[in-house]
Amino acid sequence: MMRIGDLSTRAGVSVRALRYYEEQGLLHAARSASGQRHYPEPAVERVRLIQQLYGAGLSSRHIAELLPCVDANEPSEHSTALLKAERDRIDRQIQDLIATRDRLNAIIISSQTPSACEHHTPYPATPALATTP
Template structure:
């Protein structure tokens, strides 16, 4: 599997994949001419990397945690890091939940035509109960 294929499979740009390698997140088998070749397994690894980036981790942190996640090998430091990041993500979820609830409240107050709203809903406010199924998984 060459880099273009991997890019297509993961939805990550070729540039990003080379960047990951530069950051020590990915290793590639090189052909005689220097071209990168990857085994199927890296698809999952790239997906995981994307998850961690989306969770706000830096390349450096990801590089520290990946051996721990994949090889199940951990040093005291990496374990501490693992706990710390897990907790940080928990806090982030909590904060996001508060933010979402705040937005829901705003939607409720400006959304109901009976509370001094300038316009009426122009979208399906009642798709379900105000919460349409979240799209696949954008995560930015």
């Protein structure tokens, strides 16, 4: 068993994040007689999974729906549908990022000199308004 500070260090997240995960029902701790939180060894991997799911854009509500199925290793029909939808969303996000990277590469390759974009204005200059005396 480890205390909250140990879990924080080992999982690479703040103590505040761990408390938030508990509030959301994503992480559970045993309490000592003095009220200190104690976590089992598998909590490190659970926190890392939670971090990955957040990083992939899942909400705490969706994560809370999925974790019992992860724990039981038996996804329900609903959770399987949710997992597939999230996987498909992530795949689209990856494709968008690849397209953006490819576009940036094309710009880099097409530039004549490293300073070519320093003096480039993306829009034509606006002509000065004529003033009448």
